[in-house]
Each structure stands twice: as C-alpha cells, then as structure tokens.
Amino acid sequence: MSLTRVHNFAISLDGFGTGEPQSLEEPFGHAGERLHEWMFATRWWNENVGEPGGTTGVDDAIARRHQPGIGAEIMGANKFGPPGWHEDPEWKGWWGENPPFHSPTFVMTHHTREPIEMQGGTTFHFRDASPAEVLEEARAAADGQDVRLGGGATVIRDFLAAGLVDHLHAVVVPILLGRGVRLWDGLEGLESDYEIESVASPSGVTHLTLTRTR
Template sequence: MSRLRVNAFTLSIDGFGAGPDQDLKEPLGVGGEALHNWMFGTRTFRNMSGDDRGTTDTDDRFVARSFENVGAWIMGRNMFGPIRGEWPDESWKGWWGDNPPYHVPVFVLTHHPRDPIVMEGGTTFHFVTDGIHSALEKAKAAANGKDIRLGGGVATVRQYLREKLIDDMHLAISPMLLGSGENLFAGIDMLKLGYRCSEQVATPNATHFIIERA
C-alpha cells in the first residue's frame, strides 16, 4: 500500500522550514538555503547534477533513503516556483531545468489550472486545483503501489499534517536559528494527531528525526 512520506525536510532549531521574504532570488527565503548545508555535500545529492564525488556518511544515507520506493510526488505551488496568481504564460517549468530530479509524476497544488508539463527523465508536472485529497488520490493512482513523497513548502506539509494524512516524516534539524519565516509546527498538536518520534540520529551537520503516525 502506498504511504505518504515527508523526507529530508529541513528545519531550523526554532522550527522554520523557510526564511522570510521568499522570491526568485531567495526561493527558500533569507537564510533558508543554509538550512540544507547538511545535504549539499552528500554523494546522493551531488549525483543528481552528474557529480560522482561527495560524502557517503549518515547524512548521505538519509538522502538516499528519501528517494527509495517513490512512485509520485506532491508539492505546493510555492515549491514549484515564485509565480503567484494566474499563470502569465507557459514559460515557467520549475527551478530544476529540463531534467528535474523527480523522474516520476509530480502533482502541484494550485488554484489556477494549467496543462501538464512533460519534462526529460520521466518527470511530468500535473496541476491539481481541487485540493489536497484530490492530489493524494491522483498521486496514489500514478504511484502504482509505490510511496508518495510530499515536498514543500511548509504550508503544504501543514495541510496534510492537520488531516493526519502523512504516514511518516524524516526531519533534519539544522544547527542554526532563522528567527522568522514559515514555522512547521505552529498551532499543530502532533501528539493529539497521533504522531510519535521513532528514531533519532545526530551528525555534525544535522540531527535527524523519524516521526511516525501511531
């Protein structure tokens, strides 16, 4: 049975998954890119851009795990790009170039319809306008029994958390403070929703937590 997973989702010590003032120059907000320093040096991450170097340590194993058995993705429009409102044209096709790192169908939550975008490497972006439950149903059908990985942004993960639709989460806590931005857990009672921490691993670059729904 397909599971809905959050993987390699990085937070600051004070709970922010993105910094303030997100825009084209700062897609993760001011200071947000530094959250992911634990990942950038790993071999799995570097392999996505054709670099065969990188570390093969605990951080790398968590990145590698995040891509295992994934048959589809769901992401918010904020993760897909910086454009707001109606699509002005068909030119924006994501941050990742002609061959995005997904290689499976990706379902983008939006209020504004758009035709699917077929990319190189097996990635097709589908735009879902009728809510998170519809996106999950479509992703499960496309995943063909494999898992669905839920990407960002923070607001998207919060929507699925509130509905208790996420089966498990891998959170990487980066050793830095952001002070403001998008806070993942603000106003959400994870215990009442039935989640618990099942694994904790610390590395020099991050502390990794696995949270599962009981």
C-alpha cells in the same frame, strides 16, 4: 495502500522550513542555502548532480532514503516557482528540462494550467483541490508505490493536520531564522500519533523520523 512520505525536509531550530521573502533570486528567502548545506555535502547529492566526492556518514545514509519506492510527488505552489510564476506561461519549475522527480508530480495551486510533460518521466499536473483529493489522485498515478510529499512547509503542515502523512523525515539545522514559514504551527499533540526517533549527526544537524502508529 501506498504510504505518504516526507524526506530530507530541513527546518531551523525555531521550526521554519523557509525564510522570507521568497523570490526568483532567493527561493528560500533570507535563509539562503543554510538549511540545506548538510545535504549538499553528501555523496548522494554529488552523485545526483554529477560531481565527485561527498560525505558518506549518517547524513548521506539517511538522505538516500529519498527516492526508493516513490511513484508520484506532491508539492505546493511555492516549491514549483517564485511568487507570480503562474503569470508566466513559459515557467516550468526550477529544475530545467529534466527535473529530478521522474514521476507524475502534482502541484497544489489555485492557478491551474494544462499538464507539462518534461524529460526523464516527470509530468507536472496542477490541481486546485484538498490534500485528500490530491493524494487520492497521486496514489492512483503511483501505481502501487509510495507518494512523496515534497513541501513546502505549508503543504506538509496541511497534510499532517489532515492525518495523511505516514512517514516524516525532518532535519533540524542549528540555525535560527526568526521568520518565514513554520512547519509545526497548529499541530499540538501531533506526537501522540507517531513513533519518533532522533539521530544526531557530526555535521550538527539532527534527523527526526516520525512513523505513524495510528
């Protein structure tokens, strides 16, 4: 069976995966881009956005694990768009006409709509269903490859609570946000189900890898 994987998901020292309030102008609220500066500095990121340069150390090597072997994506409503996006029939996500997913992408939302087929192989499907039900559909669409769980924090937390995540890569960024959406709330004892590895980077972030053991 294909795996459910989380990659490059950044959280603050106090566990927040986003700040608040989220809006069209500030998708990560008061966190701004601070959670992702480590990633923007990598050569992997620059290659994907068509820019030269970038770092080639630990951050770059781990960030590159994001794409290989992925056949479908699952994301939450707040990753697809700002609050109220469902009221705009023309909203197609943050990423333009050619989103970076290049696979069937399932958006978990109470406001469903018809699928949106984009350039580059991405088709957005909108589902009001449980994590297990959406994962079953995504696995079928992935055609034997793995399913990436893209966030945000609430969706990842729900999948962790349901025991549906096989691999989790979280990046602890040395900032304190104080408010927003926290990843680990309600997951006491989670570590007993995973083998956990930690790698410190010269950039100041710490890469945590959780691999399911049972």
